[in-house]
Amino acid sequence: MKNYCLLFLLLIAACQNNASEKKEEERRENAVAINTNGETLFKNNCASCHKPNEKYVGPALQGAANRWESRELLYAFVRNSQEVINRNAYAKKLYDEYKQSPMLPYPNLTDNDIRDILSYCETYMAP
Ligand code: HEC
Secondary structure (H helix, E strand, C coil): CHHHHHHHHHHHHHHHHHHHHHHHHHHHHHHHHHHHHHHHHHHHHHCCCCCCCCCCCCCCCCCHHHHCCCHHHHHHHHHCHHHHHCCCHHHHHHHHHCCCCCCCCCCCCCHHHHHHHHHHHHHCCCC
């Protein structure tokens, strides 16, 4: 009888362990999936003009979020830069600085997509 009890307890312990391991695994997979979204979007849409950490056709995207007075304005700029250049001094200054070469509009990118792209750039490390 004593042995059965021990066996039973071991079984419960094993199950609990499995459950928490599974959760940890899921958490890690989700974290990677988010970064992959940002990386893929960046490479497909932005990399022809931007590098994460240095000036290229456009400015380096690292630190870009801090240069804007609000996230809403920055997201609006990525979706339609011309519209924001017309009403915001910082955007206008940037546009003039980059010799009025316009950025393409990305009306289909969501706030989350843009956040993922920028956070991919923030964590990017030059090889
Ligand atoms: C055709 C070239 C081009 C492409 C493609 C492009 N950009 Fe730009 N981007 C620019 C230029 C040039 C500027 C400087 C402002 C201007 O000229 O309008 C800029 C400015 C920016 C800024 C402001 C940076 C700062 O210092 O405040 C952000 C943020 C940005 N781009 C994000 C993106 C994202 C995200 C993508 C991809 C979805 C993208 N850009 C694709 C050319 C491009």
